[in-house]
Amino acid sequence: MTNVAxxxxxxxxxxxxxxxxxxxxxxxxxxxLYGDDKEYAACMLETFVDSVLPEFAVIHExxxxxxxxxxxxxxxxxxxxxxxxxxxxxxxxxxxxxxxLFKQDQADRINAIWQDFYTTxxxxxxLLEAEWQRYLTTPNL
Amino acid sequence: xxxxxxxxxxxxMARLSLQHLCEQHESLEVVAVCENATQALTVLAEQPIxxxxxxxxxxxxxxxxxxxRLPVLPQVILTTIKTEYAFDAxxxxxxxxxxxxxxxxxxxxxxxxxxxAMRKNEQVRMVNNKxxxxxxxxxxxxxxxxxxxxxxxxxxxxxxxxxxxxxxVYTTMKSLEEKLGTQFLRVHRSYIINxxxxxxxxETNLVVASKVIPISRANKPxxxxxxxxx
Numbered sequence: 001m002t003n004v005a006x007x008x009x010x011x012x013x014x015x016x017x018x019x020x021x022x023x024x025x026x027x028x029x030x031x032x033l034y035g036d037d038k039e040y041a042a043c044m045l046e047t048f049v050d051s052v053l054p055e056f057a058v059i060h061e062x063x064x065x066x067x068x069x070x071x072x073x074x075x076x077x078x079x080x081x082x083x084x085x086x087x088x089x090x091x092x093x094x095x096x097x098x099x100x101l102f103k104q105d106q107a108d109r110i111n112a113i114w115q116d117f118y119t120t121x122x123x124x125x126x127l128l129e130a131e132w133q134r135y136l137t138t139p140n141l
Numbered sequence: 142x143x144x145x146x147x148x149x150x151x152x153x154m155a156r157l158s159l160q161h162l163c164e165q166h167e168s169l170e171v172v173a174v175c176e177n178a179t180q181a182l183t184v185l186a187e188q189p190i191x192x193x194x195x196x197x198x199x200x201x202x203x204x205x206x207x208x209x210r211l212p213v214l215p216q217v218i219l220t221t222i223k224t225e226y227a228f229d230a231x232x233x234x235x236x237x238x239x240x241x242x243x244x245x246x247x248x249x250x251x252x253x254x255x256x257x258a259m260r261k262n263e264q265v266r267m268v269n270n271k272x273x274x275x276x277x278x279x280x281x282x283x284x285x286x287x288x289x290x291x292x293x294x295x296x297x298x299x300x301x302x303x304x305x306x307x308x309x310v311y312t313t314m315k316s317l318e319e320k321l322g323t324q325f326l327r328v329h330r331s332y333i334i335n336x337x338x339x340x341x342x343x344e345t346n347l348v349v350a351s352k353v354i355p356i357s358r359a360n361k362p363x364x365x366x367x368x369x370x371x
Contacts, residue, residue, distance in 0.1 A: 032244050040161050047154050076198060080222050080241035081154045 025086035025127055033084065038135045045132035048085045049125070052078060056121060063114050072101040082121075085128055093117040142256060146192035147173045149181040149207070150220065151199040155241060159194050159220070162248045168256060178202035182210060190215050192236075192255055197221040208233050216255045273320055275301060275308045284308065286322050290350045292333040304350065328364055329357045336367055 034041035055078060062071045079094045093113055100110050146169055148159045156174050163169040172190060175181040177199055184190070195217055197204040204219060217235040219226065220243065230238045236258050237251040274281040288303040294314050301308040301317075310317070318327050327333045328347065332354045340348040342364075346355050356364060 032246075033242055035245050037165075037245075040158075043161070044154060044158065047157055051153055073198070073200065076222070077152050081152065084154055084158065084242045 024124060025131055026088040027086060029088055030086045042132055042135035044084050045128055045135065048081055049128055049132065052081045060118055063111065066107060068101055068104050072098065087124055090117060090120060142168055142259065143170050144168055144191040144255065145170050145172045146194060147175060147181060147184055147190055148194045149175045149178060150196040151176055155196065158243065162245065166252055168252060178207035181207055185211065191259065192216040194218050194220055197226050205229060216258055218251050270322065275310055277308055286324060289335050290338045291335060291354060292317055294331040326364060326367060328360045329355045
């Protein structure tokens with residue numbers, strides 16, 4: 001796990017009101033994807049937290065280094081993953097970033113949109129962990 | 142019907158998701174999960190595959206690049222986050238086109254489409270198994286196996302004799318032998334006969350529709366073993 005990914009876990013360790021979970025995770029879409037297959041849902045959430053978040057951390061480094069040619073395919077590849085964990089509200093930022101990166105201009109705008117996206121993604125980490133645990137531990141979910 | 146399938150996607154969650162959905166489906170068997178098109182080409186060269194779950198945008202070789210390299214296309218379901226590839230998908234005659242992430246409902250619909258297409262292909266194959274199409278006067282004529290008496294080698298060509306006519310075809314005896322069904326047997330280097338049309342057999346020849354056909358010594362045991370002798 002990269003340093004950035006480790007930092008994500010620490011940052012997201014705060015508690016918060018459990019009812020807020022449903023404000024940012026698209027539970028309806030998760031139900032559409034996974035139905036009542038809790039193991040499947042838990043596996044996807046686990047993979048996102050353990051494997052995909054570190055990949056977003058790598059993109060963060062690439063953006064800071066303005067390696068646009070690497071960033072575009074990486075964002076395109078990972079776009080479906082945010083939907084797969086119910087972060088449907090984050091997809092619009094990634095679509096916009098892909099579009100700006102395709103033209104390879106407006107570096108300041110790309111940086112600003114990315115920063116906003118990445119900060120929000122980091123803030124969702126505790127919710128994702130909680131949802132993952134909920135799928136693992138709650139019978140008759 | 143169990144369909145052997147492979148999953149090709151450069152993104153881990155997509156691979157895991159498809160693998161899970163396939164493993165839950167009674168008609169699918171996952172033979173390989175590939176991270177790129179090159180890996181998939183290796184698998185496809187090693188064994189027959191019925192269905193490919195194929196991502197479009199991958200580094201180095203895209204999904205379409207992979208399809209371009211296949212001599213015969215199996216059933217293909219494209220999986221992508223973009224909808225812009227619909228026209229290309231149509232051009233490649235893929236069975237279905239799924240937008241990521243893939244819901245369980247949409248997955249099942251896609252598999253049903255594949256099963257329907259496979260059944261249709263199987264029916265076509267069964268019809269083709271009862272006849273061959275022979276080029277005659279610039280068109281292909283259907284010649285049912287049951288109508289063929291024997292095939293005679295005439296040098297560069299072979300002559301297919303039916304009760305009504307003879308067709309001269311530019312091919313080899315070996316190639317034709319492989320195409321014809323099990324009711325045919327090569328009894329001599331110059332003759333393939335329809336076993337159902339034999340009138341009688343002597344020591345070194347047999348008769349099919351008044352034509353005397355030689356039997357080679359090497360082919361005789363196979364001939365006799367294929368006949369219902371008393």
